[in-house]
Amino acid sequence: MPNLASILSDTAARSPASPALRIGDSMMSYAALDGLSARAAGLLASRGIGSGDRVALLLPDIPPMAALYYGVLRLGAVAVPMNPLLGAREITYQLADSGAPLLFAFGYEDIIAHADDGAAEAGANVIPVNTGSFRELLAAAEPRPGVVDRADNDAAVILYTAGATGTPKGATLSHANLRSAADAASGLLSVQDSDVLFGGLPLFHGFGQALVMNAAVLAGASVSLLPRFEPGTALQMIERDGVTIFAGIPAMYAAMLEHPALEETDTSSVRSGISGTAPLPRESLEGFERAFGVQVLEAYGLAEALVSFNAPVPERRPGSVGQAVPGMEVRIVDGAANDVPEGEAGELVTRGEGLMLGYWNDPQTTAGALTDGWLHTGDLARLDEQGNIYVVGRVKV
Numbered sequence: 001m002p003n004l005a006s007i008l009s010d011t012a013a014r015s016p017a018s019p020a021l022r023i024g025d026s027m028m029s030y031a032a033l034d035g036l037s038a039r040a041a042g043l044l045a046s047r048g049i050g051s052g053d054r055v056a057l058l059l060p061d062i063p064p065m066a067a068l069y070y071g072v073l074r075l076g077a078v079a080v081p082m083n084p085l086l087g088a089r090e091i092t093y094q095l096a097d098s099g100a101p102l103l104f105a106f107g108y109e110d111i112i113a114h115a116d117d118g119a120a121e122a123g124a125n126v127i128p129v130n131t132g133s134f135r136e137l138l139a140a141a142e143p144r145p146g147v148v149d150r151a152d153n154d155a156a157v158i159l160y161t162a163g164a165t166g167t168p169k170g171a172t173l174s175h176a177n178l179r180s181a182a183d184a185a186s187g188l189l190s191v192q193d194s195d196v197l198f199g200g201l202p203l204f205h206g207f208g209q210a211l212v213m214n215a216a217v218l219a220g221a222s223v224s225l226l227p228r229f230e231p232g233t234a235l236q237m238i239e240r241d242g243v244t245i246f247a248g249i250p251a252m253y254a255a256m257l258e259h260p261a262l263e264e265t266d267t268s269s270v271r272s273g274i275s276g277t278a279p280l281p282r283e284s285l286e287g288f289e290r291a292f293g294v295q296v297l298e299a300y301g302l303a304e305a306l307v308s309f310n311a312p313v314p315e316r317r318p319g320s321v322g323q324a325v326p327g328m329e330v331r332i333v334d335g336a337a338n339d340v341p342e343g344e345a346g347e348l349v350t351r352g353e354g355l356m357l358g359y360w361n362d363p364q365t366t367a368g369a370l371t372d373g374w375l376h377t378g379d380l381a382r383l384d385e386q387g388n389i390y391v392v393g394r395v396k397v
Helices: 006-014 030-046 063-074 088-098 109-122 132-140 175-188 206-219 231-241 250-258 260-264 282-292 363-369
Strands: 019-023 026-029 054-058 078-082 102-106 125-129 155-162 168-174 196-199 222-225 245-248 272-275 296-302 305-309 328-333 346-352 374-383 389-394
Touching: 006 030, 006 063, 006 206, 019 030, 019 063, 026 030, 030 063, 030 132, 054 063, 054 088, 063 078, 063 206, 078 088, 088 109, 088 155, 088 168, 102 109, 109 125, 125 132, 155 175, 168 175, 175 206, 175 305, 196 206, 196 231, 206 222, 206 245, 206 296, 206 305, 231 250, 231 260, 245 250, 250 272, 250 282, 272 282, 282 296, 305 328, 305 346, 328 374
Parallel strands: 019 222, 054 078, 054 102, 078 155, 102 125, 196 222, 196 245, 245 272, 272 296
Antiparallel strands: 019 026, 155 168, 296 305, 328 346, 346 374, 374 389
């Protein structure tokens, strides 16, 4: 599989005028997003960034996040998306651990203050984003329209996740890992170029990247961005932009169902809902399906991999996170790594095309998490006779 950034350049070549990103009343076409990505790559190159170098992104869901993400990748560098709500200490840790010499940070009050403090401690440079100076930097940059060739197992993205000890671990995902997840999500959701995906999930998280941004760009669909989730605004976006696929976490579903504007909002454009990161309570699932007239499909994954997804079929089972996505395998094992009988609970382990390369700069933790290529998720689950997965808790240590 080629460089993941090729999904953007390919779609831009195929459908240059199609809408890629919407935010408020503004729309950015695929040609414009690809052009900004090429200029971002040129800006990075002018700062000495090359293949394999890490670049950190401390940004909410705004168009520059997507442009920089694909710009980093098209240059052959490694993107390190970070939660914009991190404090200076956490920023310092992730910058130092990843070795990123450059941090793009949202130029807004506390975020940029924490970015400056954290980067100074780590010895990294900060470029404020969403400012006039940033736009001038991009405009002055020499575009890099080509996409650097990368091997399947070359690192593309590092996603930091807290471990059992609380020390963040950098799950390192390759171009092939990310392409596999985008293929799986786009295929299972039957994403078409006419679709509009709700972009309220954070793009610094694997769920937002795989099931929303990358799946949409691969198919040539558009993403309606919401930098900070608010249920009333989300409902307005659904009606205004004609959102067809709503992707959220359980708290988003609950908040929208409780919002007084729901009854007055035209949600008829929505044809599917996706939920992930935590089990969706049955009352939220059934309430959303009644209110929107669609199925809600649950996904299961970690920073380390997209693992399973509910296929949109009549026999979908509420409470299940579905079956392993194409390219992934799952097993349920006991403490000795032996398969448990069908229907019994044990630890969920997984392997396949979407599984991370390992934890960045941490071979010891990687060896402890991966056994013969199988990732030990730490989640307690069971399988039914059709291979549907039910997550029932955490493995006791």
